[in-house]
Amino acid sequence: MTMRSLSLPRILGAALAGAAIVVILSIKLNTFRDYQIAEIAIYVTAIAGLTVLTGLSGQISLGNGAFMAVGAYTTALLMLHLGWPFIAVLVIAAIVTAAAGAVVGVAAARLHGPYLAGATLMLGVALPALANAYPGIFGGDQGLNVVYTAPGFLGASFPLTRWQAWVCSAVALVTLVLLANLARSRVGRNWRAVRDDEVAAALAGVNVARTRVLAFVVSATCAGMAGALLAIITALVAPGAYTITLSIALLTGAVIGGLGTLLGAIWGSLVIVLVPTYATDVATSHGLSTTVASNIPVAAYGVVLILVMLIFPQGIQGGLLWLLRLFGISAARPSHTASTTDAMPSAGETPARPHEKEGTQ
């Protein structure tokens, strides 16, 4: 399931299947699970953008939580003061975050490896603090309230969380389709070319700087839309929700799922949303003392991260493909193996390549 191997009809087919699954699950499951579906969809939207940035264009970002905050605050301010319908707000939020992404991207395109990580880390820490610096506009620590209701034609008894699950999943699926399409287009090829060897890409006529900035814009836009969705499902936009922990959770999800693969973004989101809930249920049902039980979810999260990285260095998606090949479901041909690895570089190998090259010159 490399992104390149998919044709447009197949991508659309997969998206429709995904939509059908969401609709069936949201009706079958209770309203809290609907809320979790919405949460998962939001993480999918944000992580898909990040996995494209890191996996395909080879740039790391520890600041995508801040882009989510930009999208969320844009949403809250527009809905609060202008009362616009959500779909219009979502578009504006995407545009505003794209602009923010372009600004950051211009700076980021000049940086590599740890320097880029450091710069985006600063963004992730500093930007949400603006809400405290201008409490008059952003409501300070208390944040801004967002009022969002299900449309009237669904009837009064239609659960709001189910509607939220549908809206969030729709945005997530459209994002996945667009990203899959982008990844297999010339833009995606340019990203991979720049990731693998900047000099070779430049020699081949690729505008390296513009390609890298574009990746940042795409990634930020996805995060902005995720932020807008998070604003309407939690009904509150407060800086406490967009700390550096969120940015790191997004990167963790991308890495656990499998960097550079869109299906990996789905696995990563499932882990991030469901593991803490499961771990809490297990911890409380076994009658552990509060101090122990309350730390179990955090520990479980860490254990999952370590195990996935040890057993499947290419993330869950890489591990699943490996398992499928092991059981001969798709007989391994040399060309297949090569292209799979190609589509899923590990985070570490990417920045190292230019240096290796310099060393051999």
Add this chain to the structure above:
Amino acid sequence: MKRSRSHRLRLPAIALVATAALAVAACSSSSSSSGSGTSSGSSSSAALTASAPGITATTITIGSHQPLTGPAAPGYSEIAPASAAYFAYVNANGGVDGRKIVYKYLDDGYNPTTTASVVRQLVLQDNVYAIFNGLGTPTHLAVESFLNAQKVPDVFVASGCDCWDQPSTDPETFGWQLDYIREGKILGQYIAQHFAGKKVAYFYQDDEFGMDGVKGLDMEIPKSMVVSRQSYVDTNVNIGPQVAALRASGAQVVVSFSIPAFTALLKLNSLKLGYSPTLVVSDVGEDPITLSGLLESFAKQGGATVNGNELTAGIISDGYLPTLGDPGNSWIALFKKVHDQYDAKAPFDGNVLYGEAAAYTFVQAMLKAGRNPTRADLVNAINAGLPQGPFVAPSAYSPTDHDGVTGAYIGVIDNGVLKPETPVYTTDTTATGAITTVPGTQPSAPTSGIPSP
């Protein structure tokens, strides 16, 4: 070849998506449908029925969100286990009208997004009867409108924000502890009377908590006395600049509306600069046992050794519950007994007292709500007013006022306990409202330890 490869991969892809669907479906195994929400009579002879979501013939299930991990966990993470201890005591002594209280509190790490998620889990999936003592201003604000839209009683929020007192827009929400405006007024009057002519400075958390406190202080302390106003955000532990500004202002009295960790940082940063003003600290930030533990551990991280009890000595604060320094008080004796029996691993400090006292108020409200209560019955019972219980001053509960306790005494910390120095004062949240002394003494705790219906 490209085509054939993608064709081959389609089957695995579908298998993967199906696995994901199953994984999500599996989580729904605990989906519940308890409680049908029909109202029934509440005469004392009526059989116990499942009268509301979360209420069965044998149990009352309530939920809460608490900071069990994260920046607010030190001290505050003791509150919910203490409430659970008091509920265990009530359950062991016949329960509430024969029903046992099941208290399910989940960790939100003091992050509003997590609060939104765990409270939805409690309400939509676990079908709790009410949310009890949800902790924190920014966190609980994230769920206040959701709980009111769902008509879930949102009782005795563990925060002194005045924002819980909005009966017209949020009829389900009730405060419990002394709100920060009243607290600011009472502390402010004491400062204006006892430190007349001295320079006063404020140090406060930059949110509703700190700003409500400052609002109350400003109602009583003349503007001319205040020489500096410094705020902090709870995500930045570097408060060196603020403390330097306080010192530079020459303030002799510093009033601090801060959480325990930041009260400790304020004290240590002042010490480092050789600055030792009289500290006046809000009740939420001064629990002497929590504070001295924090002081010792922070100092240790910095490579120094301090005696926590020596450093907290002389801090002025207020109390709306009886002081832990009076073991002869009937309420302290009761809560100590329950603590020793059910929660002995935690230190018996202000947070434990707080958790047990809030649980006591909840049992009071449940007993008033009737034998087979609906959710509305609980709200109506609190609106009709509750007895003073463990509070040192009366509570404000009425259909038009959802604040909890209305007053406190002022005391000075001495050897790890707050020693009361003044009578109990009571006031309202307006700038013009007078501060008066509460007449008489506090009613003592029932000998059974359980409120009478």
